[in-house]
Amino acid sequence: MRSTLYIASGLAILLLAGCGLFRSKLPRPLPAPLVEIRPTVIMKVVWQGSVGKSQGFVFTPGVAEGNVYAAGADGQLMAFDSATGRSSWRVDVDKRLSGGVGVGSNLVLVGTQKGELLAFDNAGKALWKIELGAEILAPAEIDGATAVVRTADGRLFGLNIADGKRKWSYQRVTPPLALRSFAPATVARGALFAGFSGGVVSALDLETGRVGWESIVAAPRGSTELERIADVASAPVIDGAQVCAAAYQGRVACLDVSSGRTLWARDTSSSAGIAVDEKYLYVSEESGALSALDKKTGASVWKQDKLSNRRLGTPVARGKVVLVGDGFGFIHALSREDGSFAGRLATDGSALTAPPQVADNVVFFQTRNGGLYAVAVQ
Known part of the structure; x- marks a missing residue:
């Protein structure tokens, strides 16, 4: 019997395969109260839109060719003008969606809870669909003629973007x-x-x-199955000649992109993800702290711990600040040099778990309640 532990913005849920869904909320530490700050940047909502709620899934907006595409679990797929927020089109796919949105040249991909990948063009016209046999939780990645899709059972599929036909599949135990x-x-x-x-x-x-190479960022350790979870649950980040990743209950590490050789590693725990800029690597730690490390050595530069237990999302660096959403609907701006608070912006009060997307100096955030926010920092 295989079990899956959900760690999504601080909420842990145990899924017992073949035995239904057993929901058990673990005790949550109280989130740190928001401290008073003196803003040094202006955070502005350029425009705001709305799609369906995520209903326990995580939907990431897709940005391509001047449009932002967003989806919700109720089956709504929408396109917005990235500059103005004007809705270009809306499609009800009449299926329960669970993953998306993947975008490429004239291609928009969303996944369903029943394991179907649905393809549309950038005008909302249905192109093709393919059944992959397991729930699709992550947005597809598109490069050239190939779309890469991940399913909840850990499989990866390479698909032809023209018709969805399978090129290859890969699975680890x-x-x-x-x-x-x-x-x-x-x-x-x-x-x-x-x-x-x-x-x-x-x-x-x-x-x-x-497979070109495989490398261990963090080896499982501990005496119980819970203690031995050491999963890389966020997307790796490419930075020049290195690829960096973080593991839950493990380490953050940067590896040689060609060989997988470990360049440096540092103990931490993160399932939310990391970001890099020209100097630093930023980590949203499981504790709620946001840390900056020297991306060449892994040495600690600063750590902001006044966001503890606020269930931070994936960070993103913009201008002089690093932005990070929390589980209570706030977007925080921290100085990239010392981690001090530079600004704060309230959204709709629901969790900002989806990785933010960037285009034309605007950062796009999607909330759990389906709010879509285009944010500029000045």
Whole structure:
């Protein structure tokens, strides 16, 4: 019997395969109160839209060719003008959606709870669909003629974007207990990089699915199955000649992109994800702290712990600040140099768990309640 542990913005849920859904909310530590700040940047909502609620899933907006595409669990798929927020089109797919949105040149992909991948063009016209046999939780990644899709059972599929036909598939054996990951693979340099249960990052050829290398970011340790969870549950980040990743109850590490050799590693725990800029690597830690590390050595630069237990999402660096959403609907701006608070913006009060997307100096956030926010920092 395989179990899956959900760690989504501080909420842990145990899924017993074949035995239905057993929901058990673990005791939550009280979130740190918001401290008074003196803003040094202006955070402005350029426009705001609304799609369906996520209903326990994580939906990431897709940005391509001047449009923002967003979806909700109720089956609504919408397109917005990225500059103005004007709704271009809306499609009701008449299915319960669970993952998305993947975007490419004239291609929009969303996944369903029943394991179907649905393809549309950038005008909302249905193109094709394919059944992959397991729930699709992460947005597809598209590069060239290939779309890479991840299913909830840990499989990766390489599909032809023209018709959805399968090129290859790949699967690692998962341990008895694992995190439920909403993270996509990362595509770059004709390869894809994906994190897995057991603290593993794998590099695969995009066209063939052949494994180039596998490396352990964090080895499982502990005496119980819960203690031994050490999953890479967020998307790896490519930074020049290195690929960096973080593991829950494990480490954050940067690896040589060609060989998988570990360049440096540092103990921490993160399922929310990391970001890099020209100097630093930023980690949203499980405790709620946001840390900056020297991306060349892993040395600590600063740590902001006044957001403890606020269930931070994936950070993103913009201008002089790093932005991060929390589980209570706030977007925080921290100085990239010392981690001090530079600004704060309230959204609709629901969790900001989806990784933010960036285009034309605007950062796009999607909330759990379906709010879509285009945010500029000045």
